[in-house]
Amino acid sequence: MCGVIAALTYVVVAVSVTLCLAAVWYAVRDRLIDDRLLAVAALLELGVVVLLVAGLLGLGRIGDATERATFVAYLVSLPVIPVGTALLAIKEKSRWAMGSMAVGAFAVGVMTARLLQIWMAYA
Amino acid sequence: MPDSSVRDRRALGGPGVLLVVVYGVLALAATGRSVLQISEYFERAPLAYVLSAVAAVVYLLATWCLARGGRWVRVGIVACAVELVGVLAVGAASYALPSAFPDKTVWSHFGQGYGFVPLVLPVLGLLWFRRVERAAAAEETAARGAGVGDGAAPSGG
Numbered sequence: 001m002c003g004v005i006a007a008l009t010y011v012v013v014a015v016s017v018t019l020c021l022a023a024v025w026y027a028v029r030d031r032l033i034d035d036r037l038l039a040v041a042a043l044l045e046l047g048v049v050v051l052l053v054a055g056l057l058g059l060g061r062i063g064d065a066t067e068r069a070t071f072v073a074y075l076v077s078l079p080v081i082p083v084g085t086a087l088l089a090i091k092e093k094s095r096w097a098m099g100s101m102a103v104g105a106f107a108v109g110v111m112t113a114r115l116l117q118i119w120m121a122y123a
Numbered sequence: 124m125p126d127s128s129v130r131d132r133r134a135l136g137g138p139g140v141l142l143v144v145v146y147g148v149l150a151l152a153a154t155g156r157s158v159l160q161i162s163e164y165f166e167r168a169p170l171a172y173v174l175s176a177v178a179a180v181v182y183l184l185a186t187w188c189l190a191r192g193g194r195w196v197r198v199g200i201v202a203c204a205v206e207l208v209g210v211l212a213v214g215a216a217s218y219a220l221p222s223a224f225p226d227k228t229v230w231s232h233f234g235q236g237y238g239f240v241p242l243v244l245p246v247l248g249l250l251w252f253r254r255v256e257r258a259a260a261a262e263e264t265a266a267r268g269a270g271v272g273d274g275a276a277p278s279g280g
Contacts, residue, residue, distance in 0.1 A: 073155030
């Protein structure tokens, strides 16, 4: 379980960086959301949901109660972001929506990196 | 003519959508942190954690107002103003009385733990809401000017 969560967080960070860069690229080129970008967002969502399940299963490993609570807060918050920004981007057809997808993906990356940081302290 | 949609004070659209996401993420982070602070170790710093919960609620409200627009714009302005006062007051208090704020909350140390985003965000929110209000007022005036057979002059409010 230990290695699985670490590996998953690396994958999620990689996908979020990809989505962030792609969304910035779309914003610069003034392109709207399309199936390809939506697929990357869906992949990111899948990643954070799997991470949520795996994280909850491996929760017992984190000894400190405060750190454990922070870990859960991040785990639960993460899946909201890709869905929320993708829905906004579908509704709002402008380059600003691509900018917001980039910001959302960046937030997912930062939060997942924090998750990994907490996890590695106890793994 | 989509007249009603023109006059609708839309806060979403353009830069507003970016603000919604940044506010949303901050609301999420603040809510998560305050829920666990209050449920796990409230007695450590009751004042700081209550303020943290207040901040979370205000961020959620501001996010909602930004996303909805229309009549929520006024509420959003109040929410952003509360945020600005909160981050300045709690920020100053956390330096003056460090013992009351033992660990980071959204507003302590002027939002340092969140890259000072909580300090900048209410200002951007207020600017954006003001822009939405002005655009709506201009549209209303234009719509009134185009109206047929207006007997009485509309009184400003």
